[in-house]
Amino acid sequence: MSTIKLRAKDKDGVVTVKALVSHPMETGLRKDKKTGNKIPAHFINTVTGEANGKTVMTAYWSGGISKNPYLSFKFKGAKVGDTVKLSWADNTGKSDSGEVKVK
Amino acid sequence: MQRRTFLKGSLAASAAGVAAGAGLLVPGSVLAEWNTAAFGAKDINEAMTAIAGGAGEASGDIKIKAPDIAENGAVVPVTVTSSIAGTESISIFAANNATPLTSSYTMGEGAEGYVSIRIKMGKTADVVALVKAGGKVYSAKKEVKVTIGGCGG
Numbered sequence: 001m002s003t004i005k006l007r008a009k010d011k012d013g014v015v016t017v018k019a020l021v022s023h024p025m026e027t028g029l030r031k032d033k034k035t036g037n038k039i040p041a042h043f044i045n046t047v048t049g050e051a052n053g054k055t056v057m058t059a060y061w062s063g064g065i066s067k068n069p070y071l072s073f074k075f076k077g078a079k080v081g082d083t084v085k086l087s088w089a090d091n092t093g094k095s096d097s098g099e100v101k102v103k
Numbered sequence: 104m105q106r107r108t109f110l111k112g113s114l115a116a117s118a119a120g121v122a123a124g125a126g127l128l129v130p131g132s133v134l135a136e137w138n139t140a141a142f143g144a145k146d147i148n149e150a151m152t153a154i155a156g157g158a159g160e161a162s163g164d165i166k167i168k169a170p171d172i173a174e175n176g177a178v179v180p181v182t183v184t185s186s187i188a189g190t191e192s193i194s195i196f197a198a199n200n201a202t203p204l205t206s207s208y209t210m211g212e213g214a215e216g217y218v219s220i221r222i223k224m225g226k227t228a229d230v231v232a233l234v235k236a237g238g239k240v241y242s243a244k245k246e247v248k249v250t251i252g253g254c255g256g
Contacts, residue, residue: 054211054212056214058136058208060142062202062205062206064205065205065221065222066177066221066223069221070219071218074217076213076215
C-alpha cells in the first residue's frame with residue numbers, strides 16, 4: 001500500500017500536481033499524555049517531484065508541516081500521458097514513492 | 104570481540120545493500136541539502152538568513168493565501184504564488200513557531216513559483232514567504248490568527 005495519493009492534471013500546458021501523504025509528521029515536541037515522555041521526532045524531511053526523468057521540484061520539510069501532509073505544485077514540461085513521480089524520505093530513513101499519469 | 108565486530112560489519116553492509124537495492128528513492132545529495140541550521144533556528148530572522156541569505160525586500164508579486172483565522176492550528180492551509188520571473192525557491196515561515204521555518208521548496212526545470220501546503224502554527228503569527236529569484240530575496244507576509252495552537256506542546 002503506497003502512502004501517497006497522487007493526481008496530476010494538465011491545463012494549457014501547466015501540470016498541477018496534488019499529493020496527499022500518510023505520515024505522522026511528529027515534531028518531537030509532543031508529550032505522550034500517559035507517560036509524560038516526548039514522542040520522538042518523526043517527519044518527512046525531503047520530497048522530490050519528477051517528470052520525464054527530470055526533477056521538477058524538491059521540498060525540504062520540517063515537523064512544522066501538518067500530519068498527513070498535503071502538497072501541490074505546478075510545472076511545465078509534461079503532457080497528458082506522461083508520468084509524474086513523487087518520492088519522500090523521512091528522518092528515520094524510511095521512504096516511499098508513487099507515480100501517476102498526467103490527465 | 105573481532106567476531107562481533109565482523110558480524111556487526113556484515114550486518115551493516117547487508118542493510119546498506121538492501122537500501123541501495125531498494126534504490127535510494129531520494130538521492131543522498133538531496134538529503135545532504137536539508138538545511139539543519141535554518142530548520143533549527145528559533146528566531147525567524149536567523150532562519151531567513153540561514154535559508155535565503157536574508158529577509159529580503161517586500162514584494163507585491165508574492166501572494167500568500169491563508170485563512171485570516173485558523174480554527175485548528177494543527178492544519179493551516181497556505182498557498183504561496185510568486186509571479187517574480189525566475190523564481191528559484193520559496194521558503195515558508197510561521198513567525199511564532201518554536202522553529203519558524205516550516206519548509207523550503209526549490210523549483211526545478213519548468214516549475215512555477217507556486218506551492219500549496221498545510222502547516223502547523225503554535226499561535227497567532229505572521230506567515231512569511233521568502234522567494235529567491237535572480238540572486239535576490241523577496242518577501243511577503245500575512246497574519247493568521249490561531250484559536251487553538253497546533254504544535255501540541
